[in-house]
Amino acid sequence: MPNSAKSVFRATLCAAAVSALLSACNSDSNNDQDTSSPIVPAPLSIGLLPDTQGNGWEVAQHPMEAVLAKHQAHGVDLVIPVGDLTNHGSTKEWAEWREVAEKYREAGMEFLPVMGNHETSWAYTVEWIENMRHYIPEDAVHMPSAEWLNYYIIRENVLVIGLAYYNLPIAFGWIKDVVAEHEGKFEHVVIASHDGLIGAKYGQTREQIVQGTKDDNRLFDIHKEIRELFAEKDVIWVQGHEHMYQRSQVHARVLGSNDPGGRNAEPLASTPSGGNYRMPSYTQIVSGNASYKGYEYRYGERELIQDVIQHKMDSMSNGSEHYDANAAMLHFDGSRVDYRAYSAPHTIKANSDGPKELLEPNWTLMDSFSRSSNRCESLIYPNSIPDDQRPILNHIVEYKTASCVADDQSTAKLLGGTNNTFNRVDTTERTMGYTAGFNRAETMNDMMRLSYQFLFTKHSSWDVNLNGNNRVVPNYDSIQPDESGAETGHVVLPATTIDMKKHLTLSWMPKESATVSDVLLVSGTQVHGGVYQNAYGGEVDIRTIAGQPGSQPDGTAKQPVVDLPSYATQAWDVEQIIADPYGIEFTTENLAQAENLNLAWKADGEWQAVAASECVLDLPWDEDYLTNPPARITSCSDQPLVGYDSQYGGRWWMIAQQDVELALINK
Numbered sequence: 174m175p176n177s178a179k180s181v182f183r184a185t186l187c188a189a190a191v192s193a194l195l196s197a198c199n200s201d202s203n204n205d206q207d208t209s210s211p212i213v214p215a216p217l218s219i220g221l222l223p224d225t226q227g228n229g230w231e232v233a234q235h236p237m238e239a240v241l242a243k244h245q246a247h248g249v250d251l252v253i254p255v256g257d258l259t260n261h262g263s264t265k266e267w268a269e270w271r272e273v274a275e276k277y278r279e280a281g282m283e284f285l286p287v288m289g290n291h292e293t294s295w296a297y298t299v300e301w302i303e304n305m306r307h308y309i310p311e312d313a314v315h316m317p318s319a320e321w322l323n324y325y326i327i328r329e330n331v332l333v334i335g336l337a338y339y340n341l342p343i344a345f346g347w348i349k350d351v352v353a354e355h356e357g358k359f360e361h362v363v364i365a366s367h368d369g370l371i372g373a374k375y376g377q378t379r380e381q382i383v384q385g386t387k388d389d390n391r392l393f394d395i396h397k398e399i400r401e402l403f404a405e406k407d408v409i410w411v412q413g414h415e416h417m418y419q420r421s422q423v424h425a426r427v428l429g430s431n432d433p434g435g436r437n438a439e440p441l442a443s444t445p446s447g448g449n450y451r452m453p454s455y456t457q458i459v460s461g462n463a464s465y466k467g468y469e470y471r472y473g474e475r476e477l478i479q480d481v482i483q484h485k486m487d488s489m490s491n492g493s494e495h496y497d498a499n500a501a502m503l504h505f506d507g508s509r510v511d512y513r514a515y516s517a518p519h520t521i522k523a524n525s526d527g528p529k530e531l532l533e534p535n536w537t538l539m540d541s542f543s544r545s546s547n548r549c550e551s552l553i554y555p556n557s558i559p560d561d562q563r564p565i566l567n568h569i570v571e572y573k574t575a576s577c578v579a580d581d582q583s584t585a586k587l588l589g590g591t592n593n594t595f596n597r598v599d600t601t602e603r604t605m606g607y608t609a610g611f612n613r614a615e616t617m618n619d620m621m622r623l624s625y626q627f628l629f630t631k632h633s634s635w636d637v638n639l640n641g642n643n644r645v646v647p648n649y650d651s652i653q654p655d656e657s658g659a660e661t662g663h664v665v666l667p668a669t670t671i672d673m674k675k676h677l678t679l680s681w682m683p684k685e686s687a688t689v690s691d692v693l694l695v696s697g698t699q700v701h702g703g704v705y706q707n708a709y710g711g712e713v714d715i716r717t718i719a720g721q722p723g724s725q726p727d728g729t730a731k732q733p734v735v736d737l738p739s740y741a742t743q744a745w746d747v748e749q750i751i752a753d754p755y756g757i758e759f760t761t762e763n764l765a766q767a768e769n770l771n772l773a774w775k776a777d778g779e780w781q782a783v784a785a786s787e788c789v790l791d792l793p794w795d796e797d798y799l800t801n802p803p804a805r806i807t808s809c810s811d812q813p814l815v816g817y818d819s820q821y822g823g824r825w826w827m828i829a830q831q832d833v834e835l836a837l838i839n840k
Contacts, residue, residue, distance in 0.1 A: 213507075214329035214330040214360075214507070215329055216329070216504065216505060216506040217250055217251075217328050217329040217330075217331055217504070217505045217506075218247065218248055218249045218250050218251075218502055218503070218504045218505075219249065219250070219251055219252070219253060219331070219333070219363060219502065219503045219504075219505075220240075220241075220244035220247075220249035220251070220252040220253070220500065220501070220502050221252070221253055221255060221411055221458070221460040221461075221499075221500075221501040221502070221503075222237070222240055222241065222244075222252050222253065222254040222255065222460075222463060223240070223255060223413050223416075223460040223461045223462050223463040223464070223499050224255070224256065224257035224258075224289065224413045224414065224416060224462065224463060224464045225237040225254070225257070225258055225259075225270065225463045225464055226257045226258070226259055226260040226289075226291055226464050226465075226466070227260055227266075227464065227465050227523065227524065228260070228465050228466065228522065228523060229260065229261075229523075230260065230261055230263055230265060230266060231260070231265075231266060231269060231523070231524055232258070232259055232260070232266050232269040232270045232273075232524075233463060233464045233465045233521075233524070234269055234272070234273050234524050235519070235521050235524065235526075235527070235528045235529070235531050236462070236463040236464065236465075236496075236498040236519065236521070236531060237270070237273045237274075237463050238273050238528070238531070239463075239498050239500075239517060239519075239528075239531040239534045240463050240498055240499070240500045241273065241274070241277050241282075243500040243515060243517075243534070243536060244277075244282070244500060244502065245277060245280065245282065247502055247513075249282065249502055250282070250283060250328070251282065251283035251284065251285055251328065251333075252277070252282055252283070252284050252285070253284075253285045253286070253287065253333070253335070253363075253365045253411060254274075254284065254285075254286040254287070255287055255289070255365055255366070255367055255411060255412055255413035255414075255460050256286075256287050256288055256289025256290070256291075256292065256338055256366070256367025256368075256412075256413045256414060257289035257290065257291045257292070257367065257413060257414065257464075258270050258286065258289065258291075258292065259291060259292065260291055261291070262291060262292055262294070262300050262301070263300070264300065267300055267303075267304040269524075270304075271304065274308070278308070283310060284308040284309075285308075285309070285310065285313075285326065285333060285335050285365065286305050286308055286309065286335070287335040287336060287337060287338075287365050287366055287367055288301055288305075288322060288337035288338055288367065289338050289367035289413060289414065290338045290339075290367060290368070290414070292337075292338070293337065293338050293339070301321065302321045305321065306321060309321065309324060310326050312326060313325065313326050314326070314351075316344055316347045317347075319337070319340070319343070319344065322336075322337040322340060323335065323336050323337060323340055323343075323344045323347065325351055327355065327358060327359060329505065330358075330359050330360040330361060330505065330507070331359060331360070331361045331362075331363060331505050332351070332352070332355060332358075332359040332361070332362045332363070333363045333364075333365070334348060334351065334362070334363070334364045334365070335365050335366070336364065336365065336366035337366070337367070338366065338367040338368055338414075339368065339377070340366065341366060341369075341370060341377060341392070341399070342377070342381070342391040342392040342395065343391065345395055345398075345399055348364070348402075349402065352402070352406060360505075360507070360508055360546060361407070361409070361505055361510060361546075362406045362407065362408045362409070363408070363409050363410075363411060363503065364403075364408055364409075364410050364411070365410075365411045365412065366410075366412050367412060367413050367414050368412055368413075368414045369410060369412045369414075369457055369459070370396070370399060370400070370410075370423065370457075371421070371423050371457060371475055371478065371479050372412070372414065372415060372457075372459065373415040373417055373419040373459045373470065373484070374415055374417070374468060374469075374470060374471035374472055375414055375415060376472075376475070377392055378392070378396060378475070378478075378627055378628060379472065379475075379605070379627075379628060381393075382396065382613065382623065382627050383605065383613075383614070383620075383623045383624055383627050383628060384605055384606070384607070384612065384613075384614070385612065385613045386611065386612065386613065387610065387611060387612055387613050387615070388613075389613075393613075396627075397425075400423060400424065400425040400426075400455070400478070401425045401453075403423070403425075403455040404424070404425040404452075404453045404454050404455050405425075405453075406455075407451070407455065407546065408455045408456075409455070409456045409458065409503065409510070410423075410455060410456065410457045410458065411458045411460055411501075411503075412457070412458070412459055412460065413459075413460055414459075415459045415468065416461075416462045416464060416466055416467050416468045416486070416488075417459065417461065417462065417467065417468060417470065417484070417485070417486030417710075418459060418460065418461035418462070418483070418484065418485045418486065418497070418499050418501075418514065418516065418539075418540070419457075419458075419459040419481060419483065419484045419485075420456065420457070420458050420459075420481075420482045420483045420484075420514075420540055421456075421457050421474075421479050421480060421481045421482055422452065422454040422455070422456060422457070422479070422480045422482065422552070422676055423454055423455055423456075423457050423478060423479050424452070424453065424454040424478045424479070424480070425453040425454060425455075426453060426478075448547075448578075449547060449548060449549045449577050449578060449681075450549050450550070450575070450577075451548060451549070451550055452550050452551070452552075457479075458501065458512075458514075460499060460501050461485075461497060461498075461499025461501065461514070461516065462486075462487075462496060462497050462498065462499055463498055463499065464496075465496065465521060465522050465523060466496075467486060467487055467488030467489055467490070467493070467496050467497070467709075467710065468486070468488060469486075469488060469491070469601050469708045469709045470484070470486060470598060470599070470600045470601065470708045470709075471600060471601055471603050471708075472600065472603055472628075472666055473600035473640060473666070473669055473671055474640060474671050475628040475629060476629060476630045476638060476639065476640055476644075477625070477627070477628055477629055477630050478627075478628070480552055480674045480676070481598075481671060481673050481674065482673060482674060482675065482676045482697075482700070483514075483539070483540045483596065483673060483700055483701075484596070484598050484671075484673065484706075485497070485516060485539055485540075485704075485706070485710070485745065486706070486709070486710045487518065487709075487710035488709045488710050489520065490709050491707065491708075491709035491711055492707055492709060492710070492711020492712065492713075493707075493709045493710035493711045494518075494520075494711075495518040495519055495520050495530075496518070496519055496520070496521070497516045497517065497518060497519075497710075498516065498517045498518075498519055498531060498534065499514065499515070499516050500514070500515045500516075500517075500536070501513070501514040501515070501540075502514075507545075507682075508545045508546040508547065508682070509543070509544070509545045509680070509682060509694075510543070510544060510545070511541075511542075511543045512540070512541055512542045512543070513538060513540075513541050514538070514539055514540035514541065515536045515537060515538055515539065516536070516537055516539050516745070517530070517531065517534035517535055517536045517537070518530060518535065519531045519534075537745050537746050538746060538747045538748050539745040539746070539747060540700055540747065541696075541699075541700065541747050541832075542676070542678070542696045542697060542700075543680070543694050543696045543832065544678045544680045544694060544696055545680040545681060545682055545694065547579075547580070547680065547681045547682075548577070548678050548679060548680035548681070548694075549574060549575070549577035549678070549679045549680075550676065550677060550678045550679070551569065551574055551677050552569070552674045552675070552676060552677070553569055553570065553571070553572060553592045553674060553675040553677050553697075554568045554569055554570050554592065554639075554672075554674055555570065555592055555595035555672040555673065555674065556570045556591050556592050556593050556595070557595070557672050557731060557732075557734065558570065558639060558726075559725065559726060559727055568637075568639070570591055570592050571589060571590060571591055571592070572587045572588075572589060572590035572591070572592065572677070572698070572753070572755035572756075573586075573587055573588065573589055574586045574587045574677070574679060576760075577679040577681070577693075578681075579681040579690070579691035579693070580681065580683070580691055581684065581690060581691045581762070582762040583681075583690050583691050583693075583759065583760065583761050583762065583837075584758075584759075584760045585679055585693045585695075585757065585758060585759050585760070585835070586679070586757075586758050587677070587679070587695075587755055587756065587757055587758075588755070588756030588757065588758050588794055588796065588826065589755065589756045589796040589799055590753050590754050590755030590756060590799055591753060592675060592753060593736070593737070593738050593741075593753050594701050594702065594703050594737065594738055594740075594741045594752070594753050595672050595673055595674075595675070595701045595703070596672075596673045596700075596701045596702070596703065596704045596705070597670060597671065597672050597673070597704070597705040597706075597713075597715055597720065597731070597734075598670070598671050598673070598705070598706050598707075598708070599668060599669070599670050599671075599706070599707045599708040599713075599720065599721055600666075600668055600669050600670075600671065600708050600721075601668055601708045602665065602666065602667055602668040603665075603666045604648070604651075604663040604664065604665055604666070605620060605624065605645075605663060605664050605666065606620075606651075606661065606662065606663035606664075607619065607620050607661065607662060607663070608655060608659055608660075608661045609659045609660040609661070610657075610659045611659070615660070616660065616662075617647045617648075617649060617652060617662050617664070618647075620647075620662070620663070620664050621645060621647055621664060624645045624664060625645065629644045629645055630644065631644075631645075632644065632726060637726040638726055639672070639725075639726055640669045640670070640671055640724060640726075641667065641669045641723045641724050641725065641726070641728075642723070642725075642726055642727065642728045643667065643723060643728070644666065644667075644669070645664050645665070645666055646664060646665045646666075646667060647664055647665075648662065648663055648664060648665050649662075651663045667721070667722075667723055668708065668721045669720075669721050669723070669724040670720025670721045670724035670730070670731045671724075672731065673701060675697050675698065675700065675701065676697045677695075677696070677697040677698065678694070678695075678696045678697055679693060679694070679695055680693070680694040680696065681693060681694075682694065684836065685780070685836070687779075687780045687838060688773070688780060688836035688837060688838055689763065689766070689770060689836075689837050689838060689839060690761055690763070690836050690837040691836070692775075692834060692835070692836045693759065693833075693834065693835040693836065694832075694833075694834055695757065695829070695832055695833050695834075695835070696832045697832070698752040698753070698755060698829075698830075698831065698832055699747060699750050699751075699752045699831050699832045700747060700750070701750070702741055702742040702743055702744050702745065702746070702749075702750045703715055703716075703734065703737050703738075703741035703742065703743045704743060704744065704745060705718065714733075714743075715733065715734045715737060715743065716733055716734055716735060716737050716743075717733050717735075718733055719731065719732055719733055720732075738753065740830070751830050751831070752829070752830045752831050752832070753830070754799050754828050754829070754830050755799075755828070755829060755830075756794060756796065756798070756799065756826060756827070756828055757826060757827050757828075757829055757833070757835070758794060758824065758825070758826045759772055759824070759825045759826070759827075759835055759837070760821075760823055760824040760825075761823045761824075761837055762823065763823065763837075764822050764823045767822060767823040769839060769840050770837045770838065770839060770840065771783075771786065771789075771837065771838050771839070771840050772784075772789075772815060772817075772825040772827060772835065772837060773835065773836055773837065773838040774833050774834055774835050774836075775834040775836075780836065780838050782838070782840075783812075783813050783815050783827055783835075784809065784812040784813055784814075784815040784827075785809070785812065786840065787806065787808075787809070788805060788806070788808075788809035788812050788815065789815045789816065789817050789825075790803060790805065790814075790815070790816040790817070791816070791817055791819050792816045792817075792818070793816070793818040793820060793821065794816065794818065794826040798814060798828065799828060802814050802828075813827055813828060813829065814827060814828045815827045825837075
């Protein structure tokens with residue numbers, strides 16, 4: 174039985190002719206006379222190397238070695254170290270970092286390092302440039318006045334932009350120019366920095382706007398434009414800084430996540446003229462950890478503009494028994510991108526401890542997605558929302574979508590099923606403070622307004638906050654003058670519990686030699702096993718332990734999921750996760766040939782019928798089949814439930830419990 178999570182990345186070798194072409198693409202010449210036949214870009218794999226800072230004056234060489242070895246094993250072409258390569262930026266630490274990296278570079282792996290806060294604090298000009306200029310590609314195009322800090326390259330059909338820590342507001346105008354200049358030369362955009370606009374526990378929106386300095390408007394003036402451009406260009410934002418893993422969707426507007434309104438972006442709309450519906454959002458990946466330190470989850474989901482899809486951390490404290498080493502990879506092939514994120518536990522606190530568990534890492538695939546540029550997408554919410562809150566802002570808990578149309582006019586949609594298997598995570602209580610005359614907020618009301626204007630949803634009956642009805646609380650007892658007489662104070666963000674969403678995508682790819690239809694990718698159903706972590710990464714039993722007080726929109730605690738399905742693994746391994754059963758419909762316009770076709774899926778790289786012809790029911794879809802399947806002959810009991818709606822013609826349906834690739838093949 175196929176499982177898209179089992180697909181592996183393919184190593185790619187770039188021929189000299191392609192390299193020459195890429196160099197030309199990055200040059201200033203206008204030598205575009207050759208218009209013979211377009212060159213098909215080769216596949217490209219990008220690996221993410223999280224923070225490698227050690228404790229004291231050392232680099233965390235053992236996790237770094239393990240992550241790069243994992244990348245190499247999967248054929249990664251280039252690696253993005255996402256900042257904080259060192260702890261203090263010392264000559265000794267840079268030598269340790271290069272000692273590990275150099276052998277992989279010599280083996281053909283390219284590096285695109287970006288500067289973290291530990292580099293800007295300790296090694297801004299001398300050590301950074303001296304050591305990293307030998308790793309930054311020679312054909313990189315640098316931002317004027319920010320050479321070696323902000324730069325970009327184009328590899329195959331991917332534009333990759335690297336930004337130094339806190340440089341997004343400074344570099345945004347340059348980013349717009351780069352994107353406009355190279356429009357048509359790329360299909361995918363990856364932007365890497367150490368920190369992010371939203372982040373997990375940090376985030377520039379909180380730090381530079383909500384808690385920002387008075388009259389510092391560099392980010393304040395453009396934050397919405399940043400999100401809109403990133404959504405329009407389908408940017409994948411990758412970062413470090415947090416020492417934990419998180420994938421989320423960051424939205425370009427502040428309405429409900431499945432609501433297409435609120436933004437003038439016709440190309441992303443769900444209309445016949447606009448094509449398939451792609452949410453006005455971009456993907457943010459916080460790459461995880463490759464260091465000897467871990468942190469707790471602070472502040473939580475910025476539900477006004479963010480939906481958390483997957484979150485995992487281990488801080489080796491408060492119930493967490495280890496750190497994680499994280500190895501995430503993006504594989505681009507034409508319009509398709511396959512993402513895989515692995516984690517391996519370890520208890521190393523210093524290089525002197527030796528490699529310990531990372532001598533032979535126990536890698537687990539803990540997150541994945543597959544999608545193409547031509548896709549439809551939706552957020553599926555967990556089945557833990559109080560019933561009276563579900564109709565508000567499209568809090569969809571069922572696997573149901575509208576039709577998604579392929580280039581060959583095939584259509585597909587999800588027909589039903591309920592999101593009963595989801596992951597859960599706690600946050601810690603935090604405060605956000607202000608000082609009048611120094612911060613943007615000068616009163617308690619200012620801080621409350623900014624919190625709800627830029628980060629969190631202010632709970633109301635028509636706009637519920639799924640993470641609690643008192644997400645931000647004013648602490649009037651904290652108000653007092655500082656030594657200058659200026660008012661100071663802070664608001665409180667109570668600890669809460671977050672149930673993660675599923676980012677569901679239906680993507681189309683061109684038909685293959687073995688298919689007679691375009692290929693459908695269904696992704697996002699198979700990432701949650703029913704795992705619950707406390708705010709430090711400690712394991713919690715979601716079946717028996719309630720969430721934090723006040724974490725539900727009605728003011729109660731999120732309750733134990735006592736009816737968690739029996740197939741829920743309560744583990745991270747995506748390859749072993751069994752998704753909630755859901756129905757899929759696949760319709761072809763090729764009615765003349767429909768009787769001679771089978772609904773097929775890709776298993777181990779080969780196309781095969783989902784079910785034998787004698788097992789395909791001649792029935793229209795009925796949602797009741799999810800719980801009460803129709804009778805079939807005994808020999809079909811081990812095959813998926815598949816039907817053909819002959820009354821409609823050219824329409825198949827099936828029930829799946831995993832991400833799948835589907836197409837029609839000849840019988």
